[in-house]
Amino acid sequence: MTxxxxxxxxxxxxxxxxxxxxxxxxxxxxxxxxxxxxxALVRDAGLTVTTLCRGGFFTADGWEQDNRAAIDEAVTLxxxxxxxxxxxxxAGSRDLPAARARIADAIAELAPYAGxxxxxxxxxxxxxxxxxxxxxxxxxxxxxxxAEPFPPSQVGVTVDTYHLWWDDRAPAAVARAGAAGRIxxxxxxxxxxxxxxxxxxxxxxxxxxxxxxxxxxxLVEKAGYAGPVEVELFSxxxxxxxxxQVLEETLEAFLAV
Amino acid sequence: MTxxxxxxxxxxxxxxxxxxxxxxxxxxxxxxxxxxxxxALVRDAGLTVTTLCRGGFFTADGWEQDNRAAIDEAVTLxxxxxxxxxxxxxAGSRDLPAARARIADAIAELAPYAGxxxxxxxxxxxxxxxxxxxxxxxxxxxxxxxAEPFPPSQVGVTVDTYHLWWDDRAPAAVARAGAAGRIxxxxxxxxxxxxxxxxxxxxxxxxxxxxxxxxxxxLVEKAGYAGPVEVELFSxxxxxxxxxQVLEETLEAFLAV
Numbered sequence: 001m002t003x004x005x006x007x008x009x010x011x012x013x014x015x016x017x018x019x020x021x022x023x024x025x026x027x028x029x030x031x032x033x034x035x036x037x038x039x040a041l042v043r044d045a046g047l048t049v050t051t052l053c054r055g056g057f058f059t060a061d062g063w064e065q066d067n068r069a070a071i072d073e074a075v076t077l078x079x080x081x082x083x084x085x086x087x088x089x090x091a092g093s094r095d096l097p098a099a100r101a102r103i104a105d106a107i108a109e110l111a112p113y114a115g116x117x118x119x120x121x122x123x124x125x126x127x128x129x130x131x132x133x134x135x136x137x138x139x140x141x142x143x144x145x146x147a148e149p150f151p152p153s154q155v156g157v158t159v160d161t162y163h164l165w166w167d168d169r170a171p172a173a174v175a176r177a178g179a180a181g182r183i184x185x186x187x188x189x190x191x192x193x194x195x196x197x198x199x200x201x202x203x204x205x206x207x208x209x210x211x212x213x214x215x216x217x218x219l220v221e222k223a224g225y226a227g228p229v230e231v232e233l234f235s236x237x238x239x240x241x242x243x244x245q246v247l248e249e250t251l252e253a254f255l256a257v
Numbered sequence: 258m259t260x261x262x263x264x265x266x267x268x269x270x271x272x273x274x275x276x277x278x279x280x281x282x283x284x285x286x287x288x289x290x291x292x293x294x295x296x297a298l299v300r301d302a303g304l305t306v307t308t309l310c311r312g313g314f315f316t317a318d319g320w321e322q323d324n325r326a327a328i329d330e331a332v333t334l335x336x337x338x339x340x341x342x343x344x345x346x347x348a349g350s351r352d353l354p355a356a357r358a359r360i361a362d363a364i365a366e367l368a369p370y371a372g373x374x375x376x377x378x379x380x381x382x383x384x385x386x387x388x389x390x391x392x393x394x395x396x397x398x399x400x401x402x403x404a405e406p407f408p409p410s411q412v413g414v415t416v417d418t419y420h421l422w423w424d425d426r427a428p429a430a431v432a433r434a435g436a437a438g439r440i441x442x443x444x445x446x447x448x449x450x451x452x453x454x455x456x457x458x459x460x461x462x463x464x465x466x467x468x469x470x471x472x473x474x475x476l477v478e479k480a481g482y483a484g485p486v487e488v489e490l491f492s493x494x495x496x497x498x499x500x501x502q503v504l505e506e507t508l509e510a511f512l513a514v
């Protein structure tokens with residue numbers, strides 16, 4: 001998503017050239033390219049698919065069919081992790097606890113289906129500014145509470161610095177998630193203000209914002225996480241630029257962090 | 258602030274006409290009008306000044322002089338409560354815990370000065386989307402933690418639905434704050450999306466957004482709060498309209514909640 005302006009074959013070629021060993025894919029571009037074809041492209045280049053983004057939106061109609069399809073696509077792509085953005089309030093509702101309960105119920109439905117196929121669901125808490133319209137799961141504690149009834153091989157969490165950096169309870173939750181083997185994805189993005197209208201596409205390049213990313217990396221490592229580290233920058237500014245340049249610059253910023 | 262387009266004398270006259278018994282004032286319009294004059298205007302109309310907004314910004318230079326001035330202005334206005342928006346990260350810093358410690362130190366400096374003058378400081382946790390640039394105090398639990406070393410007559414909290422509605426720990430914190438007599442201000446605003454650029458001026462009229470405001474009012478009442486309820490809508494949309502109409506509409510929406 002950081003370089004969504006790059007067609008998949010170009011992205012793969014430049015990752016190989018730059019020594020980037022894996023990529024997190026999003027469903028829409030994968031489907032556009034063809035899921036089988038995308039899987040072969042990445043695999044033949046010797047890259048791994050770190051995660052598939054995203055399942056979720058459990059408070060909307062049709063969630064079950066869509067999420068089973070997402071799990072199947074993850075299998076085809078050869079990744080072991082499906083990231084979940086759980087959905088906000090159902091239309092007309094003001095009941096956040098009910099939305100969270102509905103999310104937990106949906107995940108209970110999906111968890112065995114995912115586990116049987118070798119896919120781990122990674123519940124991603126989103127920043128509280130998305131609580132009404134994208135994700136009623138706002139803290140890592142809430143995500144863990146939903147995950148904990150299931151084996152870690154079925155359900156865990158995504159730790160994304162952009163969403164969690166403000167939360168003084170997040171470090172303890174990271175330690176708890178790590179000890180239980182439930183950190184299934186770790187994503188970096190930096191925080192900057194002013195936020196753009198809609199607050200979706202204003203993430204900052206690593207190292208240019210307010211988040212102590214090195215401290216977050218150390219925290220997650222100390223919690224026992226040894227998996228891939230993804231960089232996920234939704235940014236109108238970066239998307240408007242040459243994708244290869246942005247990819248190279250992001251790699252540099254990543255290594256500097 | 259909800260009807261900042263109304264000059265102070267008009268605001269006072271229409272509050273009297275509509276039976277609104279008190280108003281929360283902001284320092285800038287008060288200073289423009291003259292603090293003594295504003296105090297007389299409100300007092301002579303039989304209204305109370307519910308709170309003065311705002312002190313704070315403790316992570317910026319000059320905070321001490323400015324906050325002592327704010328306390329003195331609160332005394333002149335005859336209110337007993339100064340709302341504090343505590344400030345974000347100092348320039349160049351990525352250390353949120355350090356910013357929070359600095360805020361706690363500043364409040365320790367101010368609390369006796371305020372208490373001696375009959376002014377209660379009301380720490381307002383702001384939504385986490387403001388953590389970097391406006392207020393590193395993002396939850397009611399954090400605000401209470403800073404308040405608790407001081408007598409409630411010196412330091413308490415502001416409960417604002419717009420900032421706290423997403424937080425599943427807020428209800429317990431409201432109960433704790435109420436039991437300790439530390440709810441010094443209760444403010445209503447509704448949440449709507451998409452948020453505007455800068456995310457400051459997109460609050461929704463009561464009853465038109467995602468927050469269960471009646472549940473919040475019940476929660477705060479159950480916690481023992483019997484003080485004034487303020488409506489604080491920062492809204493480009495409402496500010497662009499006729500202030501008297503907005504005031505009347507807001508009163509209706511308030512009564513409906």
